[in-house]
Amino acid sequence: MSRLWKLLSGPEDIGQSAWFWVGFAALIIFFLYYPAVITEFEASSISYYLLNIPLALGLCLLWGYAGVLSFGQVAYFGIAGYVYGVVAGNMIGNPWGPLVGSIAGLTASAIIAAIFGYFVFYARVQMWIAPILTLVFTLLLETFLGQTAGYQWRIGSVQLGGYNGMTGIPSFQLGKLVFFGYSFYYYVLIVVLICFLACRMLVSSRHGHVLLAIREDPVRTELFGYDIRARQLVIFVIAAVLAGISGLLYVQWGNYITPTQVGLLQAALPVIWVAVGGRDSLIAVAITTYLLNWLTYALSSAGNQYALVIIGALLVCVMLFFPKGIIVTLARELPRRGWRSAFTER
Amino acid sequence: MPSPNHQEPAARYMDNVAIALSVLYQFGTNGAFLLLSALGLIVILGMMNIINLAHGELMMMGAYVATTAVQRGVPFPLAVLVAFIAIAIFGAIFERLVVRRFYGRELGALVVTWGISLILSQGSLLVFGPFMPSIQIPGGSISVGLYSFSEYWLALITVAIVVVFGLWWLYNHTTFGLQARATMQNAAMARALGVNTDRVYMLTFSLGAGLAGFSGALLAPTTSIMPFMGQQFVAPAFITVVVGGATNVITGALGSSILLSLVRTPIGFLFGSFLGLVALLLAALIIIRLMPDGISAWLQRYLDRWSRIRISA
Numbered sequence: 001m002s003r004l005w006k007l008l009s010g011p012e013d014i015g016q017s018a019w020f021w022v023g024f025a026a027l028i029i030f031f032l033y034y035p036a037v038i039t040e041f042e043a044s045s046i047s048y049y050l051l052n053i054p055l056a057l058g059l060c061l062l063w064g065y066a067g068v069l070s071f072g073q074v075a076y077f078g079i080a081g082y083v084y085g086v087v088a089g090n091m092i093g094n095p096w097g098p099l100v101g102s103i104a105g106l107t108a109s110a111i112i113a114a115i116f117g118y119f120v121f122y123a124r125v126q127m128w129i130a131p132i133l134t135l136v137f138t139l140l141l142e143t144f145l146g147q148t149a150g151y152q153w154r155i156g157s158v159q160l161g162g163y164n165g166m167t168g169i170p171s172f173q174l175g176k177l178v179f180f181g182y183s184f185y186y187y188v189l190i191v192v193l194i195c196f197l198a199c200r201m202l203v204s205s206r207h208g209h210v211l212l213a214i215r216e217d218p219v220r221t222e223l224f225g226y227d228i229r230a231r232q233l234v235i236f237v238i239a240a241v242l243a244g245i246s247g248l249l250y251v252q253w254g255n256y257i258t259p260t261q262v263g264l265l266q267a268a269l270p271v272i273w274v275a276v277g278g279r280d281s282l283i284a285v286a287i288t289t290y291l292l293n294w295l296t297y298a299l300s301s302a303g304n305q306y307a308l309v310i311i312g313a314l315l316v317c318v319m320l321f322f323p324k325g326i327i328v329t330l331a332r333e334l335p336r337r338g339w340r341s342a343f344t345e346r
Numbered sequence: 347m348p349s350p351n352h353q354e355p356a357a358r359y360m361d362n363v364a365i366a367l368s369v370l371y372q373f374g375t376n377g378a379f380l381l382l383s384a385l386g387l388i389v390i391l392g393m394m395n396i397i398n399l400a401h402g403e404l405m406m407m408g409a410y411v412a413t414t415a416v417q418r419g420v421p422f423p424l425a426v427l428v429a430f431i432a433i434a435i436f437g438a439i440f441e442r443l444v445v446r447r448f449y450g451r452e453l454g455a456l457v458v459t460w461g462i463s464l465i466l467s468q469g470s471l472l473v474f475g476p477f478m479p480s481i482q483i484p485g486g487s488i489s490v491g492l493y494s495f496s497e498y499w500l501a502l503i504t505v506a507i508v509v510v511f512g513l514w515w516l517y518n519h520t521t522f523g524l525q526a527r528a529t530m531q532n533a534a535m536a537r538a539l540g541v542n543t544d545r546v547y548m549l550t551f552s553l554g555a556g557l558a559g560f561s562g563a564l565l566a567p568t569t570s571i572m573p574f575m576g577q578q579f580v581a582p583a584f585i586t587v588v589v590g591g592a593t594n595v596i597t598g599a600l601g602s603s604i605l606l607s608l609v610r611t612p613i614g615f616l617f618g619s620f621l622g623l624v625a626l627l628l629a630a631l632i633i634i635r636l637m638p639d640g641i642s643a644w645l646q647r648y649l650d651r652w653s654r655i656r657i658s659a
Contacts, residue, residue, distance in 0.1 A: 063453070067453075069453045069456065069457070071456075071460070116631075119631040119632070119634070119635055120631070120634075122635070123634045123635045123638045124638050125634050125638050125639075126592075126638075126639065127452050127453065128391075128395070128396075128397050128452050128453075128456060129588055129634065131397075131453070131456055132397060132584045132587070132588055133584075133588060133627075133630065133631070133634075135399075135580075135584065136581045136584050136585060136627055136630075137627065139577065139580070139581045140581065140623060140624055140627055143620055143623070144620065144624075147620060264574075264577055265464070268460060268461075268464055271457055271460065272461070275457055305472055306468075306472070308464060308468040309464075309465050309468045309469055309472070311464070312461045312462070312463075312464030312465040312468065313461070313465055315457070315458070315460070315461035315464070316444065316458055316461040316462060316465070319448075319454060319457055319458040319461065320444065320447060320458070323451075323454060
C-alpha cells in the first residue's frame with residue numbers, strides 16, 4: 001500500500017502534500033455530483049472536455065517526460081476512432097461489439113505507432129526529426145481519409161465517407177448497458193481518472209525515471225546500460241494508446257468522425273494544451289486541457305471566428321513569456337525561485 | 347497522325363526522344379517542386395538548427411503578394427521579386443520579435459513557429475476570405491511528338507537550378523557566406539573573431555523566409571490560392587529536409603530533391619499523386635534509418651575525404 005502511495009505521489013509531478021490530495025478528492029467528488037445539477041446536454045459537453053485529457057496526457061509523457069515531441073498524436077486518435085467505427089459498425093446488434101471495437105482500435109493505434117516509432121527512434125535521428133515526421137504522417141492520413149469518398153471505400157457495411165466522415169458509429173456498451181448522456185459522462189470520468197493515475201504511477205516508476213534521464217542526457221543514460229531507443233519506442237506506443245483512448249471516447253461521444261480530426265489544425269491543439277499548462281506536469285496538462293477545450297467551445301459557439309487565432313496567439317505568448325507553462329510556473333517555479341527569476345528558462 | 351505500326355523510322359525515333367524527354371520532364375518538375383518548396387526551410391535549418399513550421403504560411407503569403415501584384419497590373423517576374431522582398435522583410439521582423447528567443451531550444455522553436463503558422467493561416471482566412479482568383483500560368487507549351495511540355499514548368503526547373511547556384515555562390519564567394527558558414531560551424535568562435543552572429547542569424551532567417559515567399563509566388567499560378575494552400579507544400583518540403591539533413595545546405599537540398607523525385611515520379615505516375623506522397627514518407631523513413639543525419643552528412647563525408655586526398659597528393 002505504501003509502495004502504491006509512493007508511486008502515486010512521487011516528486012515527478014506537482015502535488016505531494018496532503019492538501020493536494022484533499023483538493024483532488026474534492027474535485028473528483030465535485031465531478032461525481034455535478035451531473036445532479038446540470039442538464040444532460042451540459043453533461044455531454046463536459047464529457048467532451050474531459051475526453052481530450054488522455055490525448056494530452058500522452059503528449060505530456062512524450063514531450064515533457066521523455067523529451068520527444070510529436071505533432072502527430074491526433075493520427076492515433078483518428079486511427080483508433082476509425083477502426084472502432086469499422087469494427088463496431090460491422091457488429092451492430094452484438095452487445096459486445098463496441099468492446100471488441102475498442103480493443104481493435106487501441107491495438108491498431110499501438111501497432112501502427114510501434115512500426116512508425118521503430119523507424120524514427122531506432123534511426124537515432126536528431127531531435128527535430130520526430131516532430132516533423134509525425135506531422136507528415138498525420139497530414140498523409142488526413143489526405144488518405146479525405147479521398148475515401150464513394151461506395152468502393154466500404155469495409156463490410158461501413159462506409160469511410162471521405163471528407164464527410166464516418167457517421168452512425170455505435171455508442172459504447174457493455175452487454176445490455178449502453179453508455180450515453182449521464183452514464184457516458186461517468187464512463188468518461190472513470191476512464192480519464194484511470195488514465196491520469198496510471199500516467200502518474202508511470203512517471204514515478206523505474207521506467208519513468210529512465211525516461212527523465214533520457215530527457216536530461218541521452219548519451220549518459222545510454223552509457224549506464226539502458227537501451228534508450230527501446231525506452232523511447234515504448235513511451236511512444238503508450239502515448240499512441242492514450243491518444244487512441246481519446247479517439248475511442250470521441251467517436252463514442254459524437255457517433256461520427258471526419259478526416260479533419262487528424263488534420264493540421266487538430267494536430268496543433270494537443271501541443272497547445274500541453275505547452276500552456278506546462279509540459280512536465282501531468283496534473284497541469286489535465287487542467288489546461290479541460291479549460292482550453294471549454295474556452296475553444298465557448299468562443300466558437302458564441303460565433304467568434306477568431307477562436308483559433310486566439311488559441312494560436314495564446315500558444316505564442318505562453319512560449320515567449322512562460323516557457324515552462326503557466327501552471328507549472330505558478331505552482332513549481334514561483335515558490336522556489338521568487339517572482340524575478342521564475343519567468344525565465346534556466 | 348499516322349498509326350504507330352506504320353511509322354517511318356525517323357518518326358519512331360522522334361517518338362522515343364519525346365518519351366525520354368517526357369520522363370525527364372516529369373523528373374525535372376517533381377525535383378523542382380521539391381527543391382522550391384524546401385529551399386527556404388533548409389537554409390534556416392542548416393544555419394540555426396531550427397525548423398520553421400510557419401514555412402507553408404510564408405509560401406502562402408508569397409503567393410498572395412504575387413497574385414495581388416499581378417492583379418494590379420505588375421508583370422509576373424517583378425511580382426515574384428516583390429514577393430521575395432516582402433516576405434524577406436516579414437521574416438526579418440519575425441526573427442527579431444519571436445524566433446531570436448528560441449536559439450538553442452529546438453523544440454520550443456518548433457512549437458512557437460507552429461503557433462505563428464496557426465495565426466497566419468486563420469488570420470488570412472478571416473482577412474482575405476476562403477478563395478482568391480488565381481493567376482494564369484504564364485507562357486504556352488512546347489510540343490515534341492505526342493507530348494507537350496509547359497514552358498512555365500521548364501522555366502521553373504531552370505529557376506530552381508539558378509537559385510541553387512546562386513546560394514552556392516552566396517555561401518562560398520561572399521563575406522556574408524563566409525561569416526554564415528563560420529557561425530554554422532562554431533558560433534562562439536565566430537563571435538570571438540568579430541562576426542556579428544546576431545546579424546548573421548537575422549539575415550539567414552530573412553533569406554530563408556524570402557525564399558519561401560519567392561517559391562510560393564512562383565508556384566502560385568500552378569495551384570489555387572487559398573489560406574490553407576501552404577499545407578500542400580509542407581509535407582513534401584519537410585520530407586525533403588529530413589532526407590537532406592542540415593550538414594550542408596546545397597548538397598542536402600539538391601541531393602534529396604533529386605533522390606526523392608526519383609522515388610515520387612514513377613510511383614506518382616503509376617499509382618496517383620497521393621501514393622506518390624506516401625512513397626516519399628516511406629522513402630524518408632528508410633533513408634533516415636540508413637543515414638540518420640540525412641544525405642548531406644553522407645555526401646559531406648565523401649567530399650571531405652576527396653578534399654583530403656587532393657591536399658595530400
